[in-house]
Amino acid sequence: MRAMTTAGNSISSEGMALLQAGNAREAELRFRQALAINPRDLHGLIGLGIVAHQSGHFGPALDLFDRAIAVDPQQAAAHVNRGNALAAQSRFADAVAAFDRALTIAPALPSALVNMATSLHALGRIDDAVGMLERARTVQPDSPELINNLGNFYKDQGRLDEALACYDRALELNPMMQQAFSNRLSALKVDSRATPEYILDEHRRWADWFEAAGTSAPLLQNPADADRRLRVGYVSPDCHTAVPAFLDPVIAAHDRERFEVFCYFNNSQEASRLAALGVTGTSRVMRGMDDAQVAKQVH
Numbered sequence: 001m002r003a004m005t006t007a008g009n010s011i012s013s014e015g016m017a018l019l020q021a022g023n024a025r026e027a028e029l030r031f032r033q034a035l036a037i038n039p040r041d042l043h044g045l046i047g048l049g050i051v052a053h054q055s056g057h058f059g060p061a062l063d064l065f066d067r068a069i070a071v072d073p074q075q076a077a078a079h080v081n082r083g084n085a086l087a088a089q090s091r092f093a094d095a096v097a098a099f100d101r102a103l104t105i106a107p108a109l110p111s112a113l114v115n116m117a118t119s120l121h122a123l124g125r126i127d128d129a130v131g132m133l134e135r136a137r138t139v140q141p142d143s144p145e146l147i148n149n150l151g152n153f154y155k156d157q158g159r160l161d162e163a164l165a166c167y168d169r170a171l172e173l174n175p176m177m178q179q180a181f182s183n184r185l186s187a188l189k190v191d192s193r194a195t196p197e198y199i200l201d202e203h204r205r206w207a208d209w210f211e212a213a214g215t216s217a218p219l220l221q222n223p224a225d226a227d228r229r230l231r232v233g234y235v236s237p238d239c240h241t242a243v244p245a246f247l248d249p250v251i252a253a254h255d256r257e258r259f260e261v262f263c264y265f266n267n268s269q270e271a272s273r274l275a276a277l278g279v280t281g282t283s284r285v286m287r288g289m290d291d292a293q294v295a296k297q298v299h
Helices: 002-018 025-038 042-054 056-071 076-088 092-105 110-122 125-140 142-159 160-173 178-187 196-213 242-253 271-277 291-297
Strands: 232-237 259-266 283-285
Touching: 002 025, 002 042, 025 042, 042 056, 042 076, 056 076, 076 092, 076 110, 092 110, 110 125, 110 232, 125 142, 142 178, 142 242, 160 178, 178 196, 232 291, 242 271, 259 271, 259 291
Parallel strands: 232 259, 259 283
Antiparallel strands: none
């Protein structure tokens, strides 16, 4: 039995290495092999649970994390992943309890602190969420992702100066961090001290930076024919309030004899909305695609 258990542990360790390398398919095979040898293989249960979570199967993921906790109730990582699976199902109060259990075992575990903050924020407990992220920052003082998220929470509290300082610090740590740059621009729009000229300059700086940083767009080789019908694409990450308010009238007003319009959305849109925009049949969903894939499709 000891030899079989050791073999299972070795296979699940290989699975974890594959999972960390981004090879979820091969990792899943290793975890299933390990569990076939030993159904109580702790890392096999946790690893297979993570694979299930990443593929959107939150219920089965939760069952696997529960089985891992039954094997070792003191495994903080299992409690954190259990909390993540609960949060993915919008069971935020239960998720907070799971993260709290993890922190009882490992009080300085960054993943428990950060994910606890996210669930507290979802529950409207913004002050508690900020406190949790501030604790996490003492453990990981140079994490640009953590600092960027803390900036978002400060902004929600109305602490604009501290939010802007977080975005600036995140960009110092990672000058290529698009989220921090974008969040900074958003915060400037509610900063009464920022002049319209300054805000415009910062948006232009973002455009210059973004264009220079983007390497996925090939050069267009279309002929310079003034009579050719132009193809225009609109790309938006959300389409919830701002885009419909500002761009829907523009899209709908295009002369379809002169312009062919394409719209790219993160999620599918109602058929009635697409019909009103005049883009029926030329709307595309970007969900699940990376930047290079979207750029290729736009091209």
